[in-house]
Amino acid sequence: MTEGNFVDYVKVHVASGNGGKGSTHLHREKYVPKGGPDGGDGGRGGHVILKGNESLWTLLHFKFKRHFKAGHGEHGSKNRSSGADGADVYLEVPLGTVVKDSLTGEVLMEITENGQEEKIVEGGMGGRGNWHFKTSTNQTPRYAQPGIPGQERDITLELKVLADVGLVGFPNAGKSTLLSVLTSAKPKIADYPFTTLKPNLGIVKYREFKSFVMADIPGIIEGAAEGKGLGHYFLRHIERNSILLFLIPADSTDVSQEYMILLNELKNYNPELLDKDRLVAISKADLLDEELMEEMRKEVKKDLKEVPFTFISSVSQFGLQQLKDTLWGLLNE
Ligand SMILES: Nc1nc2c(ncn2[C@@H]2O[C@H](COP(=O)(O)OP(=O)(O)OP(=O)(O)O)[C@@H](O)[C@H]2O)c(=O)[nH]1
Numbered sequence: 001m002t003e004g005n006f007v008d009y010v011k012v013h014v015a016s017g018n019g020g021k022g023s024t025h026l027h028r029e030k031y032v033p034k035g036g037p038d039g040g041d042g043g044r045g046g047h048v049i050l051k052g053n054e055s056l057w058t059l060l061h062f063k064f065k066r067h068f069k070a071g072h073g074e075h076g077s078k079n080r081s082s083g084a085d086g087a088d089v090y091l092e093v094p095l096g097t098v099v100k101d102s103l104t105g106e107v108l109m110e111i112t113e114n115g116q117e118e119k120i121v122e123g124g125m126g127g128r129g130n131w132h133f134k135t136s137t138n139q140t141p142r143y144a145q146p147g148i149p150g151q152e153r154d155i156t157l158e159l160k161v162l163a164d165v166g167l168v169g170f171p172n173a174g175k176s177t178l179l180s181v182l183t184s185a186k187p188k189i190a191d192y193p194f195t196t197l198k199p200n201l202g203i204v205k206y207r208e209f210k211s212f213v214m215a216d217i218p219g220i221i222e223g224a225a226e227g228k229g230l231g232h233y234f235l236r237h238i239e240r241n242s243i244l245l246f247l248i249p250a251d252s253t254d255v256s257q258e259y260m261i262l263l264n265e266l267k268n269y270n271p272e273l274l275d276k277d278r279l280v281a282i283s284k285a286d287l288l289d290e291e292l293m294e295e296m297r298k299e300v301k302k303d304l305k306e307v308p309f310t311f312i313s314s315v316s317q318f319g320l321q322q323l324k325d326t327l328w329g330l331l332n333e
């Protein structure tokens with residue numbers, strides 16, 4: 001998937017199965033004059049169940065299928081034979097999925113653990129067959145319970161924790177390129193602004209078995225919070241990232257000024273964004289020779305003061321391991 005592998009909000013319709021009818025069968029057999037009631041129970045309708053899956057990172061798979069219906073229970077039959085239960089339907093969701101009732105907005109549940117299962121609509125109970133209703137006064141009841149109908153519901157799935165690290169930068173800063181070298185995502189990359197139109201996600205493999213999620217969003221420009229450019233559509237996504245990684249290209253005319261503009265846009269959009277951990281990466285460092293880098297380092301250090309910064313190059317791979325180490329350290333503070 002190239003562009004648009006980013007789905008963090010989806011509405012789905014779920015329906016559980018009806019319970020099967022209990023049977024009213026009366027036993028008939030040659031030479032057995034008074035065969036009693038032997039109608040079996042109806043099977044339970046299938047449930048719709050949400051299940052946490054740690055290897056999923058988006059709700060993309062719901063883009064193509066939004067209606068889910070569990071199987072109906074089968075009816076009971078003679079010889080006290082119970083109908084089979086309807087098949088359950090499992091909806092696998094990433095961890096951090098919040099489930100809401102689409103109508104009321106009420107939060108129904110949150111899936112936070114791998115393998116966690118929550119019934120979202122329960123299958124209808126099967127009806128009991130007539131043999132349960134045999135009494136001393138009614139030896140041949142012709143009555144059995146009907147099955148309970150299944151339920152339907154519209155639910156909204158929302159991913160709360162989307163990515164650990166969100167990339168913030170002007171168009172052309174090299175955000176998508178960085179995502180493409182740190183993860184197996186293949187975002188579109190080009191030397192013109194607004195190449196990225198929709199956010200992309202990638203998983204950064206760290207050391208042997210660890211990983212974290214990085215999100216690349218469209219470039220932000222001055223005035224984004226008031227609706228300029230595209231970035232404002234996506235600013236809400238970085239509200240969910242725990243670290244903001246600012247990317248500022250080394251050939252920028254003024255690194256600290258660019259940083260201040262970006263920071264200001266975030267603040268105008270939502271001041272709480274400034275509470276997040278921040279790290280500045282000066283990208284395209286391959287454009288600098290050693291001397292220039294040292295000069296820039298001194299200057300930026302003076303201007304940015306308390307904000308940590310580092311030089312990287314996606315092209316030459318310069319500083320990438322150190323960047324991952326720093327991000328990992330911040331995430332696990
Ligand atoms: N020299 C050099 N060029 C780079 C580097 N990283 C990216 N570029 C170039 O910078 C241009 C923009 O890269 P993108 O990754 O598309 O930038 P972006 O920040 O995703 O841009 P938008 O999606 O438009 O916001 C492309 O021509 C890249 O080849 C780098 O490390 N060094």
Ligand SMILES: [Mg+2]
Nearest residue numbers: 175176195196
């Ligand atoms: Mg891009």
